[in-house]
Amino acid sequence: xxxxxxxxxxxxxxxxxxxxxxxxxxxxxxxxxxxxxxxxxxxxxxxxxxxxxxxxxxxxxxxxxxxxxxxxxxxxxxxxxxxxxxxxxxxxxxxxxxxxxxxxxxxxxxxxxxxxxxxxxxxxxxxxxxxxxxxxxxxxxxxxxxxxxxxxxxxxxxxxxx
Numbered sequence: 001x002x003x004x005x006x007x008x009x010x011x012x013x014x015x016x017x018x019x020x021x022x023x024x025x026x027x028x029x030x031x032x033x034x035x036x037x038x039x040x041x042x043x044x045x046x047x048x049x050x051x052x053x054x055x056x057x058x059x060x061x062x063x064x065x066x067x068x069x070x071x072x073x074x075x076x077x078x079x080x081x082x083x084x085x086x087x088x089x090x091x092x093x094x095x096x097x098x099x100x101x102x103x104x105x106x107x108x109x110x111x112x113x114x115x116x117x118x119x120x121x122x123x124x125x126x127x128x129x130x131x132x133x134x135x136x137x138x139x140x141x142x143x144x145x146x147x148x149x150x151x152x153x154x155x156x157x158x159x160x161x162x
Contacts, residue, residue: 049073
């Protein structure tokens, strides 16, 4: 192992317990802000997401990087749950995915959100999918790609190149 590899190994080892605890606490607050109230569910989800985030190479002293990766794990978990409920076809449709996130985070009764994250029964999934589809925001006016004509660049301080 050369000197650079030794430095990299030192800098990207497992974060210490204080950083892991701080990241878990941060995620627990975030999950409570989302509206979750079940303490056991919040603790389990935060611990799972932080452990998955810590498995990535994170700089040893970077609490913010660990929290950022942990938050990405929470959002990934929510996206997977939405795909499970609404079907994997929404994975490729970014507009539908965004609309389902908005409906999920803004328009659901909180007990449904917790049931969903715990793992739900078949009939709960159908009820949740119907409620999500009904709550999805619809763009007004509808999204339509527009053609933009080329514009000539004009610079005030410099001579224009065109």
